[in-house]
Amino acid sequence: MKVSPVIPVLAAALAFSVSCIREEEPEKSPQAAIGAFTLGYYDVCINEIDYLGRDTVIKVREHGGMYPMTIDQLAGRIYNTDSLAFRSDLTAVTCNIMAKGTVVYEYLDNPGTGYLYSSNEPIDFSRPLSFTVVSSDGSYIRTYDFKLNVHQVFPDSLRWRKSEVPALSSPQLSILGDTLYLLGLDGSNCLSVASCPLSAGNWTGAVPATGLTGQPKSMMTAGGRLYVNCGQTLYSSTDGLAWTAIRDGVKALYAPTGEITDTTASIWMLDTAGKLCHSTDMQTWTESQNLPALFPDTSATAVYSTLKTNPGIRRALVAGPSQKDGHLQLWNRLSTDTVWTEIAVPANGTSNLPVMDNVRILEYDNRLFALGSGLNGFYQSNDNGITWFFCRRISWNWSTYNRFMQLPDELAGYAGEFACVTDGNGGIRLVTSDGRYWYGSILRLVRAEQ
Numbered sequence: 302m303k304v305s306p307v308i309p310v311l312a313a314a315l316a317f318s319v320s321c322i323r324e325e326e327p328e329k330s331p332q333a334a335i336g337a338f339t340l341g342y343y344d345v346c347i348n349e350i351d352y353l354g355r356d357t358v359i360k361v362r363e364h365g366g367m368y369p370m371t372i373d374q375l376a377g378r379i380y381n382t383d384s385l386a387f388r389s390d391l392t393a394v395t396c397n398i399m400a401k402g403t404v405v406y407e408y409l410d411n412p413g414t415g416y417l418y419s420s421n422e423p424i425d426f427s428r429p430l431s432f433t434v435v436s437s438d439g440s441y442i443r444t445y446d447f448k449l450n451v452h453q454v455f456p457d458s459l460r461w462r463k464s465e466v467p468a469l470s471s472p473q474l475s476i477l478g479d480t481l482y483l484l485g486l487d488g489s490n491c492l493s494v495a496s497c498p499l500s501a502g503n504w505t506g507a508v509p510a511t512g513l514t515g516q517p518k519s520m521m522t523a524g525g526r527l528y529v530n531c532g533q534t535l536y537s538s539t540d541g542l543a544w545t546a547i548r549d550g551v552k553a554l555y556a557p558t559g560e561i562t563d564t565t566a567s568i569w570m571l572d573t574a575g576k577l578c579h580s581t582d583m584q585t586w587t588e589s590q591n592l593p594a595l596f597p598d599t600s601a602t603a604v605y606s607t608l609k610t611n612p613g614i615r616r617a618l619v620a621g622p623s624q625k626d627g628h629l630q631l632w633n634r635l636s637t638d639t640v641w642t643e644i645a646v647p648a649n650g651t652s653n654l655p656v657m658d659n660v661r662i663l664e665y666d667n668r669l670f671a672l673g674s675g676l677n678g679f680y681q682s683n684d685n686g687i688t689w690f691f692c693r694r695i696s697w698n699w700s701t702y703n704r705f706m707q708l709p710d711e712l713a714g715y716a717g718e719f720a721c722v723t724d725g726n727g728g729i730r731l732v733t734s735d736g737r738y739w740y741g742s743i744l745r746l747v748r749a750e751q
Contacts, residue, residue, distance in 0.1 A: 329438035333402040335372060335445060338379055340365020340426070341395035346388040363389070365396070372445075379432065380448040387452040393423035402434040402443075456745040458705040459729075464502035467495045468736035473520035474720035476560055476730075477527050482541040483720070483732055484510065484517055484529060492517065492531070494541045499724060502738065512536065512544035518600060521556035524564060528583055530554035533573055537583065547584060550574065555603035555619050558663050559723040566605050566615055567636065571598055577641065590640050595630055597621020602662045604669065608635075618686055620654070620662055620671070628653035629660060631686045644686050652688040654680055662686075663723050666703070666743060676712040676719065709739060 344360040368381045385391075397420050398404055404418035409429040416424075424430070426449050433444045454460070469485025476482070479499050487493045492514075493507035515532025522528070527538045535551045536544040553571040561568065567579040571592060578586040592598060601621030608614045615636040623630045631644040631654065646653045654660075657673025669682040671689065680689040681702050692706040718734040727746030731739045 329436075330401065331436045331438050331440045333400075333434040333436040333441045333443040334374065335379065335398060335400045335404065335432060335434055337397075337399040338370040338372060339397045340368070340370070340449075341397065343394045344390040345386045346390060360390075365394070376446075377444060378446045378448070381450050384450040384452045387455040389451055391426035391449065391451070394426050395420060395423050398432075400434050402436045402441075405433045405435070406430050406447075407433065454744055455705060457703050457743060459707055459741050459743055461709045461739050461741040462502065463709070463711075464504070464738050464740075466497070466504045466732055466736055466738035467493070467507040468734060469493060469495070469507060470718060470734050471517050472718055472720040472732050472734050473517045473529060474722045474730060474732055475520045475522045475527055476722055476724055477522050477525070477539075477541070480541075481722075481724075481730055482520075482527060484520055484541065485734070486516070496541060497738070499726065502740065504738065508542060510542055510544060512538075512546070519554045519556040521554070521561070521568075523561040523568060523583055526583070528554070528556075530556070530570075535570070535583070548586065553598055553601055555597075555601050555617075557603050557605050558661055558721060560725070561605060563605075563607075563615075567617065568605070569603065569617055569619070569634075593632075593641060593643070595623045595625055595643070596632055596641065597623050597630070600659065602660055604662050604664050606664060616685065618662070618669075620660055620686070622658065622660070624656050627656065629656055633686070646687065652690060654682075654686075654689045659718065661719075661721050663721065663729065665723050665729060666746060668703075670706065672708070672721070674716055674719075676708055676715045678708055678713075679706045681706065706743075709741075712739070 342362055342364050345363050347359050347361055363386060368383050368385055370379055370381050372379050398418060405415040406418055406424065407415045407430060409431060430447055431444055432447055433442060435442045466483060469483060469487055472483060472485040474483055481497045481499055483495045485493065487507050492510045494510045495504050495507045497504040513531050513536055515534065518530045520527065520529040527541055529536050530551050533549060533551055534546050535548040535554060537547050538544045550573040551570055552573045555569045565581055567581055568583060569577060569579050572578055575592045576588045577590050577592060578588050580586045597619055599622060601619055604618040606616050608616060617634045618631060620629055620631045628646065632641045633644050634641045654671055660671060660673040663670045669686055671680040679692045681692055682689050683701055690702045692702060692704050694704055694707065715733060719731060721729060721731040723729055728740055728742040
């Protein structure tokens with residue numbers, strides 16, 4: 302019901318409502334307040350890809366009860382703290398308002414014209430508006446500012462930005478402080494280093510590194526220092542340029558793709574005598590056990606974390622080129638264990654991690670994501686590496702896997718070398734040996750503007 306102008310017709314609407322039930326003579330009240338507000342049903346438009354690979358749009362029905370509205374009586378504001386889904390269609394939505402008094406709403410882009418609220422008539426919530434309540438005795442009028450927060454982008458989508466980086470073969474990537482370091486071999490087969498501030502995508506030129514020899518295998522950060530395994534030697538640096546050898550006889554360093562900040566966490570390596578060793582300071586190493594059969598003994602990736610159910614217990618997870626029954630092997634060791642054990646995988650093989658060269662596992666968004674040469678996409682695990690699911694764009698029904706975790710289309714089929722790390726700001730950094738640098742992030746995870 303349209304009423305105009307607002308305030309005079311509020312009184313008229315009130316008089317009308319009272320006259321309709323004059324026989325009962327209800328008790329009038331000076332109270333005017335909205336006590337509860339709930340949106341009704343509306344559609345959410347989702348971009349999909351059908352089985353033929355064509356872009357399409359589907360509509361999913363949602364109810365506003367999933368997003369509680371907050372009513373600030375002192376400030377006179379109604380709003381939702383949990384934003385509605387991206388591309389919610391709010392042009393014609395009913396709502397349920399519990400109020401003391403008569404409720405009228407007004408579109409702010411058309412001031413002076415009010416509409417009498419009805420739970421059966423839809424409202425265009427895509428336009429800014431306010432709600433006004435008049436008490437039943439006409440003595441008090443109260444206006445509420447209204448704000449309906451809606452995601453401006455799909456919050457689970459992984460968005461990427463690209464820039465150039467010096468082309469280095471055997472690339473190794475790690476973060477120290479607020480700087481991203483890239484180590485690799487330049488066109489003259491010289492070990493060189495380039496760096497880039499995390500807050501920008503501008504890389505320095507490649508500068509020769511001093512103190513290093515051999516081919517780089519893996520690099521990591523722990524305790525405020527950079528570490529790299531070149532040849533069979535472990536080196537340390539504070540600036541990425543000058544390196545010092547700290548241990549020989551290192552065949553493989555099981556480096557994580559994220560910075561180790563826990564000074565009590567054990568890092569693992571394989572020495573040339575075939576012993577798995579661990580250290581908390583990267584200086585003193587303790588032998589643990591002989592290398593099990595099929596345990597990764599060359600290029601490998603590792604994830605070090607604490608158990609969510611018991612923060613006092615730490616987990617080390619290693620994956621590499623070793624394979625069994627056509628899938629990659631993963632090995633697991635808790636800080637309470639005495640030996641490494643192979644992760645038992647389902648016999649049917651449909652949810653195993655496939656064989657990939659240069660496999661990298663990232664701990665990201667409280668899950669594990671794996672990718673390898675070919676860069677055709679992410680595999681996701683929600684159970685610490687037991688089962689894996691390829692993050693396909695097409696999803697026939699709801700699942701716990703994020704199908705919006707996608708690599709840039711430009712990288713699909715890339716067979717060259719690459720390196721990747723996670724930062725502390727909710728982002729993923731990826732470098733390819735042909736000179737491309739990508740920064741990706743799920744927007745709901747980003748804690749700093751990049």
